[in-house]
Structure formats: structure tokens, C-alpha cells
Amino acid sequence: MLSTQQKIQFRSYSGLYDIIVPKDNLLRKINDLIDFSFIYEELLAKYCHTNGRTAESPIKMFKYLVLKTI
Structure with a gap:
């Protein structure tokens, strides 16, 4: 199963960003x-789509790799 989260939610600390x-x-x-x-x-x-646990968002994982490379 694939997660669709594409944006980070900062919640109450969004002003700090x-x-x-x-x-x-x-x-x-x-x-x-x-x-x-x-x-x-x-x-x-x-x-x-029907079996297994929900995976981490691949977009988030890709952004982690970009950050690691930079």
C-alpha cells in the first residue's frame, strides 16, 4: 500500500518554518x-493496493535522499 502524503505538516509550529x-x-x-x-x-x-502495511511516502523518501546528497 502506498501513502500519498506530499507535503510536510508542521501543525502548530508552522510559523517557525x-x-x-x-x-x-x-x-x-x-x-x-x-x-x-x-x-x-x-x-x-x-x-x-490490497495487501500489506502502508509504505512510507516515496516522495518523502526521495526528498531525504536529495537532502543527503546536498
């Missing part, structure tokens, strides 16, 4: 400019 991370930060620009939904579409056929 704007204070701590500058508007011209490279990671913020990457997140705003790139549509990561292609990852979900590419991997949709690789996961079983």
Missing part, C-alpha cells in the same frame, strides 16, 4: 520549483 528558514534558502527553492508527484506516479505499479 518561515522564521528559521530564509526565503532564499536552496532547499526551500527546490521544494517550491520541483513537482515531486512524478515519483508517486512512477512507483504506483510497484506497490500492492
Whole structure:
């Protein structure tokens, strides 16, 4: 089963994101400019829709790999 979460939910601390991370930060620009939904579409056929536990969001995992590379 494939999770479809594409955005991080900051909940009550969302105001801190704007204070701590500058508007011209490279990671913020990457997140705003790139549509990561292609990852979900590419991997949709690789996961079983009726069996198994819900997987971690592949978009989130890809973003972790990009962050690790940078």
C-alpha cells in the first residue's frame, strides 16, 4: 500500500518554518520549483493496493535522499 502524503505538516509550529528558514534558502527553492508527484506516479505499479502495511511516502523518501546528497 502506498501513502500519498506530499507535503510536510508542521501543525502548530508552522510559523517557525518561515522564521528559521530564509526565503532564499536552496532547499526551500527546490521544494517550491520541483513537482515531486512524478515519483508517486512512477512507483504506483510497484506497490500492492490490497495487501500489506502502508509504505512510507516515496516522495518523502526521495526528498531525504536529495537532502543527503546536498
